Structures are given as structure tokens and as C-alpha cells.
Amino acid sequence: MSKDKENEDLKKDYWPLVELFSIIFALGLIFYIWEIYPDTLQEIDKQNTPITVPFNQKYSDDLPYDEKKSYAQKIGEKYGTYGDTYGSLNTLFSGWAFALLLISLFMQRRELQEQRKELAAQRDEITKANEIAESQRNISKQQSELLAQQSFYSLLFKLLDEKNNKINLFYFKDSYNNLEYEKYECFKFFSNYILHNMNNFNIQDSGSMNYFEYKEDLKEFILLSYTTPHSQSKNLFEGNLYFEHLINILIFIEQKSNPKDIDSDIAFLKSYISHDELVCLAVLGLKDKRFHRYIEKYGLLEHFDNGLYEHQFFLLQILYKPNAFMTFNSPKAA
Template identity: 30%
Template sequence: MTNIDSELPPVRLWPVLVALGGVAAFWIANLIYGWSLSVTERGLFGDMFGAVNALFSGLAFAGVMYAIVMQRHEISIAKKEIAYTKTILDEQQKQLTLQNQETKKQAFESTYFQLVRLFTEITNQIDLQKMGKSGMMVTKGKDAFPVFLDRFRKVYSPTEKALYGGHDFDASYESFYQEHNTELGHYFRMLYNIVAFIDAAEVENQNFYAKILRAQLSDAEVAILFYNGLAKYGVMKFKPLIEKYGLLKNVNNRDIIELKLKDRYAPSAFGNTGK
């Protein structure tokens, strides 16, 4: 810490000494002059300019000068103390701000990684069952998403126009989603809530945490997210967040049935790499 006393100006006594010297000189001069007069003249001079009166008046003047000097010194000390106190308070405020930011970051990261872990568990719990020639076939976890893509291609196909509306994307995805709502409903709600949690958090570099989440998604998951963001379930709330954090950066064009669907997204959805 800075030593306040070392920064304070010294007390200057020379004005006081000058005043005392002036008083003493005036008193001596008055005394000498008085002795040079006759007895009668001394009396008259004493009545007009008594040495004692001059002495006390001079001392009073010296006292006033000394009081002024001390007052200036005390004011200087007070100013230094105020400045020093302000510096300490500013430093404490900075430390408190940093501690609050670190506390918020730790709380956010704790919740965030718990959500990511829960999202992984939800993904792993997905299972698709299909009766095959050799019996019931079960596809679980991330392996289910290529199956989802194949099934959506069959729905969003000219050959299925009579049943599902052909190339009408909204009707096709609605049919597909209703069929697989049990598996995908929980998945997309959890994914949306994680991204919304990142977006609402008071932390620096939110994109960093969005990239961590994006890295958890397989190519097939990103493709299904691409379609979900354009459907009525995601276009109002999820699509703006997809565009803001570039969650479709790793989407593969071969997984998009019609590339013109990419025009419904802003370029930022693909990581500012264009369409």
C-alpha cells in the first residue's frame, strides 16, 4: 500500500518565523526609539505606541499566520486521505466485479455441462424398432438419425405425393414429425432449451459454448435439425437461434433433399460460409 505520510507536503513554518521576527524587530526598534527620547516624550510615545501593545498585537498576528499555515496543512492531509481512500474503494470494486463475473461463469458452466450431459443421455435413449425378416430390429442413439433421414426422404418424395403432399415441405415434415414425435419431441425440446440457456446467459463468448454443443451433433443430427428449424415447431423460436449461433455449419448438402430449402435460412445459420 502507498504511504500517505510520505506523499504529504511538509509543514512550512517560515511564514510564522518571519512574522515572529517582524514582531521582535518592531518591539526592539520601539524600545530603542523610546530610550532615545526624553522622559516627557517617552510618556507621550508610550501612550501612543506602547511596546506591550505592539508586542501583543504582533503575537496575535503571528498566531493568525500560524493558524492559517496549519489549516492549509490539514486540508492537504484531508485531500490526500480522500484520494487514497477512493483508490482503495475503486480497487475493491474492481475485485468484487471480477469475483461476481467468475461466480456467474462457474454457475453457468456447471448448469450448462449438466444440460449437455442430460442431452447426451436423451440422445442415447432414442430407439427405433422395425420388424425385419430376421425379427425385430432396434436402432439406438445417434445411429437412429440416419434412419430418420431415410424415412423423411420417403415422405418428402414425388412418389408419395398422393399420400403426403409430395414436395410440400411443411405437410411432409408434419407427417414425419407426428410419426416420430415420441423419439424426436424430447430431443428437440432439450436441444432448444440448451441453446436458449446459452443465449440468455450473462457470460462472455457465448459462441464458444454453442460450438461445444454443435460438436456433439452428428451429420445426420444436423440434417434433421435443418428440417426441424424450418417446420412450424421451430421456425418461430429455434430458427433465430440456429442462425445466430451457426448450428448448421456442418450440414452436408447430400442430406438436404432440395437445396432451395437453404434459402429459407440466413447465411449465418451455416457459420457465415454462405449457402
């Protein structure tokens, strides 16, 4: 603590005592003057020779005016002068009363200043308390958002693990070639079969059709490339509800993801889908309207290899809107 600060604190501590003793001294001085004032006047009066008039003296016209006055008149004038003298004392008291009034006003002003300081300090404390409360609310909100985010990603990873578990249960038996496929090999078989058939689709045949007829013919052709080997084999490719589970993951991200993070969450999900899975999803979207909507909404065909499969990519562009092949950008995030 600095020396000036210490001196200021000392003044604050001793100033009320100084004011109290000043008031007591002023009142005592007034009382003392009031007490000694009459005696002082009497002492002054004794120093002057009083004027006496015999009781039986007769006044004549030749006497001076003062000598013609009666004794009672002289006594009245004498003590009337005392009264007039007390008038000057009243003026003194009035001055002291005015001085006390000024002192009281000064004290009130100091009290008001102190009250203002206290109110200002209280406002500062309230402001600081509000700032602390707002900070605590922000911290609580951030903690809540962090916990919700942690909970979201924890569930998302569990859903992705379950997706892999379902793939590990895949089994496909190609009765035509007498071959068996398991796990990711099932996706690879269907992907190669579908892409090969799409490559053999002749665009020139569309000359005699309108656009709608051509689109429906292409859709049936691609679905046939999937359903033919699927129907002729004993397999569990769709039996374990893999594709239904993938729709549930998309619904979970759509409903539970933070609007600011949904773009990255969708991109994260896409990184878990292989190209062979992507080809199968493109075909399943032609069968399932829900899947078709999600493919176009979230751009699930973004990573389709249009360089290696240029012809197949051209055919899929006929069946899906451009958004199906683009990076998803959330309107809310934008």
C-alpha cells in the first residue's frame, strides 16, 4: 500500500471525530457566551456613575431634559438598552445557527458523496457478478455442448463399428461359377458385375426413345445387373439389413449432429464407404426412394471414380441430380 493511500485512509478514519468535536466546541462556546453575557454587561454598567434623583424632588422647567425624567423612566431606559444589547447577541446566535446550517449541509454533502461511492461500488460489484455469472453460463453451455458432442461421436463410432460387424457377416455364393464370397468380397463381386454390365449399355439405342423412356430403360437395366446374380444365389447380402443400418446412420447424423459440424460428419461417414460399396449404394438408391433422397441430399456418390469409369459415371448422372456427386454443404452452416 502506498503512502498516499495510507494518509487517505487515516483522514477517513479521523474526520468524523474532528467534525464531532467541532460541533461540541461550537455549542459549548455559544452556551458560554450566553451565560457570561449578562454578568459582563453588569460589570460594565457598574463602572459608570448611575443617575439618581431624590424621590421628593420637584422638577422645574429650567432643569435639563434628562433631569426631568422620573426614576422609573431612567430605569426602563437603562434596561431597555440591555434588551437592545441582547439584540446584537441574537444576531451573533443567528450567525452561529447559519454556520451550523452550513456545517450540516457540508456533512450531508459528504454523506451523499459516500453514499454515491457505495452505490457505485455496489454497481461495480453487481456488474462483476453479472459478468462472472455470464462467464459461468458460457462455460456451462460449452461444457454441455462438449458433452453432447462427445456423446454424439461416441454413438456414431458405435454405429460405424456395427456397420463393419454387419459387413463381416456377409456371405455370397455364386452358384453359376460355384464360388463363395465373404465380407468385403461380396461388395467387390457385385460392384464388378454391375460396372461391367453398365459398360455394355449402348447409348445409341436411345435414338428411338424420349428422355423419360430412356431413363426408365437405363434404370431397369442397372437394377437387372444387381438382381440377377442376387436372385440366383444363396446369400445373406441383404439379409443382415446392412443398407437399412446405413440409412439409420444418416438419420442419426441428420437429427443429432451439430449444424456447424454436419458437413464434416457427412464427409467423415463418406470416408468409411469404399468404392465397391459406393457402386452398390448407387444401385440400391434406384430401388429405395429413401436411399435415393439421401444420396442426392448428402452427395454420397462424391467419390465415385469418374476417371476410371467414365461411361458408368455418365449413366449415373442421368439417374441422379448433380448434388449426388458434389460435396455436401449445409445451408445452416453456410
